Amino acid sequence: MEKSQYLEKLLSKYEGTFDIYKPYYIDGKEYPAYGYFFSDLKERKLEQNAGLWASHSYEHILFLTADKIMQTQLHEARTIISDYMEPVLVLKNGRVPEKNHMYSFLTVILISQYPPDKDTIKAVKRYSFEKEYRFKLRGFCTGQLALVSMEDRKITCSPAAEKKRPLLQDIFGEERLALNK
Template sequence: MVTSDAYLQELLRRYQANFDVTENYKFGEILFPAYAFFHSMSEKYVLKKEAQLWAVKTFEHVFFIKETSFSPKKIDEIKELIIQKIEPEFVRKNEKYPEKDHMISYITFVVLCDSAPDSETKKMIKKFHFDKGYLLSFRGHSEARLAVATMDTKEVYTNYVGKELKSLLFDIYKKMEELL
């Protein structure tokens, strides 16, 4: 069986190509096994930099969690954490709106779970939703992704906006099987 520690190390190795990764990340009273941050800025000029037509900034904050089991209560805790602390501090920097040229901020939670969730929890994972616009979307928006990878059944469950994480998370299982 694949362990969550080995799985996490392979996952972080892949994230390190494009993200700044911090292991044992402490946020307030919560200790995450890891946190990854990505920032991208695109801009368009006319002839010289002073004549900027547009600029957009994209961010992603990825929080990794290890759990023995995953329940609806934990989903509610994650959503509350996003609403009360992560979105205000990481996206808006405790201001009313995000910085100028902000386009989108993804808040991603990747949960590595020892056992598969029950059917009710699977439904809640799929329906998990957080999307917040700023200043009628002139300052962009933020949305949350949730992905749960199970170590016992080697399955991956995501919400709608997190579905693009599935291929990466399944690929880690394949890589781990090759190593065994």
């Protein structure tokens, strides 16, 4: 499977719950796609119609493709999370997130046609990005990296991104089913 085919199938999975923007630009650089998810939960007291609590949850996913993901693309992904996604998308260029912010997941999915080198795989597995705002009174954010290689069909995830593995693997499984028909 080609990386562009994989990306389109992955985006079709996310389109049900995410707003997808294709292409997406960060500081003038074009990326194939960006996905945005927002959930607003509220608990109200019925007698007075007064709000008891509210929580806002977000997920931002940036998709990055290359023939071979190497340390330069991995450095770019980590920098995007720390220097763009967190300050611009979570903090909105402020000091803390908005009131009622509960959490934000900041994810970069790297899609590679060819397998990455061992150092890149190790770096993805070791990646960690966690921020708490006002002792979690304004929530937290977590950075996640997932690397998918087309040629060997391997998926490498940072510890925080492990929950994404089944979705990323499903696309390879669907291709196998289509070929067997």
